[in-house]
Amino acid sequence: MRIDLSQRRAVVSGSTAGIGFAIAKGLAAAGAQVVINGRGAERVEQAVADLRQALPGARVEGVAADLGTAAGAADFLLRVPETDILINNLGIYQTQDFFTIDDTEWERFFQVNVLSAVRLSRHYAPGMAKRGWGRVQFISSESAVQPQPDMVHYGMSKTALLSVSRGLAGVLAGSGVTVNAVLPGPTHSEGVARMLCAQARATGVAEAEVAADFIRQQRPASLIRRLASADEVANMVVYLASEQASATSGAALRVDGGVWPSIL
Template identity: 55%
Template sequence: MRIDLSGKTALVTGSSQGIGLAIAEGLAAAGARVVLTGRDAGRLDEAAARVRTAGPGTEPVTVAADITSDEGTARLVAAVPDADILINNLGVFGARPALEISDDEWRRYFETNVLTAVRLTRHYLPGMTGRGWGRVQYIASDSAVSIPVEMIHYGMTKTALLAVGRGFAKAAAGTGVTVNSVIAGPTHTGGVEDFIRQLVPAGLPWDEAQRTFMREHRPQSLLQRLIEPEEIAAMVVYLSSPQASATTGGAVRVDGGYVDAILP
């Protein structure tokens, strides 16, 4: 399948590393003009170098801003007023006993993982519908439908994203714009490595630590390994393409068979 996104501007939040960077690289390889966002200008510059390598001839735009704040969001939309593809990837996660999650932490998770995506959709979706073409995606998680006991606040936000995606798909009905959520399974990123280290015995070599985590904490995975960010990106690039024009309002799984259900 040849995916051509030439002439399209793709904004990927939280794209200085991990899944967001892999998505940006995949979109650039398909010819899109990619906008990278994050708080650390140095990391964004490093990410931009990787995106240039992935998509020769493309020149990424970087916007250093904390989009969890009104000021940071305003800075981003001033720098990039319009986008054809919006990938809401920004998110935070971490383990915490359920009864020890404070009100402030509940709010921080919701505001970071959900409201940032809502604000950006509210800004960019009208332009897409007005032009008659666009793609909006929310990077959700298996935790949206299989709430992990060690981070129910995170799972709650990912469940909310499924609702947000379905709702905005209805708002965009009949316009040529598709809106979907991507249910990502346990994925190999630096942050996940740190998270796994919190849950397995100290001092284990990484391969053994990963196997222990999957066996003890994610035994329902059919893949029986962590997913690589590029595997998530492949689905996102497809959903961003003209070939995915009939897929909207969905929760599409790239979860390694983690969710034990035929439908999400």
């Protein structure tokens, strides 16, 4: 299967590192013109440089804007008014005891993880429908379907994305625009790598063994028995952005290594 996105433009929110950067790289490798986004100009510029180094000739630009705020989203949309492919990847996470999560923190997670995606989708999807082709994706999480006790606010936001994704797919039925959600599981992103490295230093155990212990202890249902790579998640996203995935809409597709023991 050869995926050709050379006639398409893609926006990937929160894409200076981790899964977002891997998605941007995957889309660029398939020929798409890609807009990388992050809050700070320096990180955006570095991500653009890194992608161009990895893929000489890639069509990539960077736009710094805080999409977790209405003002930041409005600024971004003025600078990038149209796209064919929208990947709502922006998200924050942290572990926190439920009884210490105050209202402000609940609202922050909803603003960044949910409303950023709503704002971008609300703006871009009508243009896609008018042109008769488009792809909207929401990067959710395995925590959407099995919320973790130490990240209840994060799980809430990722479950909300599943509802928005399925509802928007219905809104856009018959338009030529597909809408899907992708649910990564434990993934070896930069943030996870930092956590594993810190634990390795603290315990004197090799980082690879720390990662293996995490899967054994925290995700024992994993079928692949390892962390996924960011590129493995990106592969699913690139496929869903392709012409070949034109009959897939309203779906929630898992790239979780089988940690959620369900047949659906």
